[in-house]
Every structure is written in C-alpha cells, then in structure tokens.
Amino acid sequence: MNWYNDTISKIESKEKPKTDYWEQDINNELLITEFEKAIVKLVENIENEKDLGCLPMRFRMLPNVILKEDRYNISDKKYLLKRMYFVLERNKSNDFIKELIAEFKLIVEPYFEIYDFIIKEPQQNTADKPNKGKQKKIAEKWYALLYWIELSANGQQPPKSIEGTFVKREIEKIGREKTGTTGQSFYREFIKIDLNNERLISKAFSKEWKNEIIRLSNNSLLISNYIEDKYNSK
Template identity: 35%
Template sequence: MEIYGCSVTDYSDRYEERLNLYKDKFEDRDESIFLEREMINFKDFHNVLVSIFNCFIKNNDYHKLINDPQFINHLNHLQNNYNDVFKELFQIGPPLLDANKNVSNPDDIKNEDNRGYIFYFDFTKEKVDNLIVSTKRILKYLNNKKLRLQKPRTPESEEEYKGSITTKETKPPKPSKIPAKWHALAYLIELKSKGLKPPINTEGAFIKLELEAIGRIKTGLKGQGFYREVSKHYKDLDKPEILNKSFGKDWKDTILKLFNSNIVLKEYIDKHY
C-alpha cells in the first residue's frame, strides 16, 4: 500500500483524486468499496505502528530494541507493506536490519557514537508516535465519510414521503438472508457481462481484502464467505453443467431476482446460458 501524506490534511486533500483513480481502474466498484479498502489498509498500518512503538517502550534502549524478535517482525511487516514509510523512519540513521554491521553490543561502540544512537532512538520513537496520532485521525476521517455515505438522501418532494416511515436513527442494513454463494455468482456474472474481472494481483491471485470489502457491501456480513465463493466458482462460469450441479437447474431465476430482473443482464444470461 502506498501512503499519501501522513497527516489527515494531506490525506483529505488527495482523497477525491485517489477515489477517482480507483473508480477509473475498477469500473464495477463504488465509493463504499473504496472506503472499506482504505479503512482496512489504514487499520493495518496503524496497528503495526502501535506494535513498533510498544517495542520502543518495552526496550527503552536502542541495542535492546534491535535484538527484540518482535520488533524485527513488525519492522519487516512495515518494510514489506509500507516501504515508503519504512524508508522515512528507519533508513536514515544507524542500521537496524543489516546483519553485517555489529551494532548490537554497546561495549563495541564509542561514547560519541552511543550518544548518536540515543538521539536516533528518541527521535524515531517520537516520529512513530506522531504517525500513530495521524493515522488515528485519518481513520476517523474515513469513518465519517462512510457514515455520510450511508446516510439516506433527503426527499426532494412530498411524493417521496408518501408511504414511508421515518425514524430518528438510521440503522445499518441487516445481513442478507441469501447465502454468500448466490451473491458471489451474481457478482461474477455481472463482471463477465461487462468484460471485467475480480480484483487480481500481478501474480494472478485474487486480492482477498478487496473481495472481502466487496462482499461486506453486498451481503452485510464480514465478506469471508463471499471471497471463498468467488474463488471457488470463478472458473465455473463457462461450464453450465457445473453451475447446474452447484446451484440447481433454476439458478438463473435466483440470479435475476438479485438483479431485480435487470433487462440487460437477463438478455446476457439468456444468450450465454
């Protein structure tokens, strides 16, 4: 994940640009899915920063810190997933991951060098702490965006009020009673009708976090079942006999109900299945 700015101001200034780039790249996804994805990534980023900061607190000494296996694990996670931040925090100053340089023994270091390590330890610890505060604010910003997106639109005319019941509080949508496999199949068929594919990385594997985020929107559940069903049935779309075996001979009727009898999709299904 690439972090754009480490303050909520920097992030909010780039939000619309990031959203538009995402929607241009993935035509089948909307802002709600983008927000789910951003919140998952920033929560992970925030959590690894907290874990690293806790290692600073626990060890309270540079030489103890770099010999702490937990710290090394967290640092590797930061480098592998947020390399731009890793470089900013840890590649300026004493080496942390270079096994060829022996900086783990305080007795081998001159006094003036030791003062440098103390400064670096305290300075880096403060920078990590500041990032934790910033990511917490960004997560709050994203959550507020999500709440506003879920807020129902105010009716523009009296006709829109007729037959409706209004309440003071807006409750989140209830989980769908339709099993995840049906939502997954409907999603796959809709993508295929548009000539699109599910989120796939450069190695050809499904991007689990992205699919789970889409699944949460479509099913109201955690999205794990949706991800599994998409993975399971992705290659079955060109095999009607397998679809019949997995979903029953009347599966097309159920899918069309999920699409509210969408005419374009009905014609696509009738033509290809």
C-alpha cells in the first residue's frame, strides 16, 4: 500500500512536536489527507479507464491495517476509520467505491464499539417537538452535546488552534457530517456547552437529557458508562 507506507514514513521522519497530543493529531490528519487524495485518484483512474494495478486490493486491506496497527489506540482507530468512511461515502456514486464501503462495513462489524461509532445511525430523539409531518427533527444542540461527550469519553479534545481556541471551520465540518446541515448552529451550540456544569446542561436541554443523549448515541455502552460515572455517581 504505497501511499500508506509513504505517509507513515513521512510521519516517522518528521521532527516531533512539543506534545504527543499534537503529534498524534497532526499524524492522523496527514493520513486522512493522503487517503482522500488516493481515493480521488482511484476514482479518476476508474472513470478514465486506466489500469488500476494493485490499488483495489490495497484499499480493501486498509481497514484491517488500521485495526491491527499497534501504533493506534482505540480512539485513534475510531477517528481514522470514521473519517475514512466519510471519504468513501462522499465518493459512493462510483460503483467500485460502493463495493469498498460494503467491504469496509464487513471488516469493521466484528469490532462492535468501533462499528457503532462509525456506521450505526442514531435513533430518533424524543426531546424535540415533532414537525408537522410524522418525522421528528433533532435539534443540532443535541448532536453538539453528544459530540462533546464522545470526545470526553474517549479522552480527546475538539479541534483547536495552537493558541487553544476552537477551530470553527473544523467543528462546523464535523457538524455537517453529523447533522446534514451547514454545521453553523452546531458550532454555536457546541462552544456554549460546559460538561462540568450539569445544572446548566439540564436547563439548556431537559431534565431527561442523559437518557436522550444515550438514546441519540444508539445506546452506546461507552456513552452510557461515561454519563453514569461522571454524573449519576455524584
């Protein structure tokens, strides 16, 4: 998998940043960037009927490579594979990419926690009033709260600049992926949330916010345990 090996070589040869946190974030972003470039190139080659060589097999191997690499902890694996899944989804108009997505799901499915984090769709939330139709719209603030909890449960931080401020563009991008909207409202709600202030969370959301977030997470054990440990044990 030339592009993957080349990227890893670049990562290992780089001068290390001051902290492991920044180093890992930079490395992960580099890997995702190179993956997206490789997917775009693959689609172009298919559309131009060029010889694909070993590329199809390399992309089929990639999820296993990430899952079995010791260099990645569980949080990194979830992050990388979810970002890769989104890249594939953006290119799924191509038939070969559709096949890759199907195989991707089969490979990741035995890893229940990772599969749930990447692929399973959240269930409808009952905290918001229904629209005029039968479907209920989930306010973006709920996705923002869930994202904060996902980050905290995995020991991660949201995208921040070197100065420590939130990176609006990146958080809005995450909001778009989670809600299907512009992500602007997601960002505005996200930066207002303080996970350490349960009283304000209850006031801004509802007294049943814990159950609603667990439901929105598709009953994720990770989220449920985090909420139990952080709030219900007090």
